[in-house]
């Protein structure tokens with residue numbers, strides 16, 4: 001059975017939904033519309049594609065099955081971390097030198113898109129720069145050193161700093177970590193307010209947005225016919241951005257992405273003294289394990305603590321009971337603090353973890369599978385798709401150089417398969 005905490009037609013009872021600044025609702029589609037571009041999916045990918053296209057003068061219809069930001073975009077950890085992919089080496093051969101450089105540049109550009117968008121449309125989403133990677137093991141520290149050396153070499157324009165074990169208290173009040181890497185070019189934000197603010201901007205530029213309008217069928221053709229339960233859209237171009245929820249929309253896209261659950265708990269607001277103890281510089285932080293912890297303070301001083309990846313397709317019965325021990329392990333002195341909200345969402349995972357952005361056909365585009373690192377990359381995906389549709393650039397081709405395999409097995413067998421695969425990676429992670 002679906003857990004009502006994570007699956008209903010409305011937002012889950014999250015800290016984000018409770019502090020939403022953009023409560024507007026959009027109508028459900030009940031008629032036939034003719035448009036240049038139809039975008040399916042009201043997360044960051046779909047909303048930003050629509051917004052980028054509207055900025056270029058296109059007539060766009062956006063269809064969302066539930067609410068804007070209902071999926072991962074309105075539920076995530078809010079960590080805005082530069083980079084398109086964690087470790088580009090495995091893709092260097094397919095991309096070539098120029099491609100590697102293009103993807104690396106887009107990893108930085110993606111954060112700038114978010115920053116500029118927030119400024120241009122005056123989006124109230126608590127954007128704050130400052131981020132730190134956390135090390136549990138010496139090999140993580142080695143990775144940080146390598147990454148910092150590379151950032152220095154290419155002239156990364158933001159402050160970065162390696163932290164030794166005895167300096168970790170400057171960033172995080174826990175004795176768990178043996179090192180860190182500060183990056184002032186990454187940061188954190190309120191994701192539901194960002195995506196809804198962006199949808200608002202797109203709407204004001206003329207994008208027709210429909211919520212509670214699940215696409216039930218697509219007839220591909222010179223003009224695509226996209227059907228919902230009570231209406232249809234005829235569109236020259238189609239962009240599919242269903243991510244982990246793409247099942248039933250397109251077999252190829254569905255076969256390339258596996259949904260995995262990730263969860264977040266939000267404490268009651270904490271005293272200034274406690275905040276200064278936990279995260280004295282108010283940075284977002286993330287450790288490096290497969291089953292990583294990611295956490296940050298909200299604008300109203302709660303600790304938002306995320307983690308607990310599940311690969312079974314089922315949510316934990318009690319998210320607080322499952323996730324709180326991880327938080328207590330990092331910050332034992334928070335054991336008496338109340339948890340006000342707990343929720344989860346679905347991450348779209350691809351086999352090689354490289355974001356999937358490209359064309360299914362000449363007039364059908366897609367973006368999905370950011371493997372837990374999509375707050376920034378979705379913004380880049382929206383931009384390259386809009387550039388391709390408008391003929392402005394073909395940067396999308398860099399993403400298309402990477403091939404993506406279909407996970408074997410039907411819908412029912414993919415989750416157990418992922419569970420077994422992840423067990424292997426967890427063991428490897430634990431032993432190394």
Ligand SMILES: Cc1cc2nc3c(=O)[nH]c(=O)nc-3n(C[C@H](O)[C@H](O)[C@H](O)COP(=O)(O)OP(=O)(O)OC[C@H]3O[C@@H](n4cnc5c(N)ncnc54)[C@H](O)[C@@H]3O)c2cc1C
Nearest residue numbers: 041043044045065071072073076077079215243345374375
């Ligand atoms: C708990 C959690 C924590 C995360 N933390 C971070 C983080 O801190 N930093 C980070 O970078 N990334 C994080 N991520 C990943 C990030 O949130 C995603 O990569 C990103 O939001 C993906 O955006 P999207 O628009 O592609 O997909 P989604 O936001 O999932 O949106 C897809 C939308 O498509 C709609 N849809 C699907 N099928 C249909 C249909 N048939 N008809 C109409 N609409 C349809 C869905 O309803 C959904 O709203 C996290 C994810 C989760 C779940």
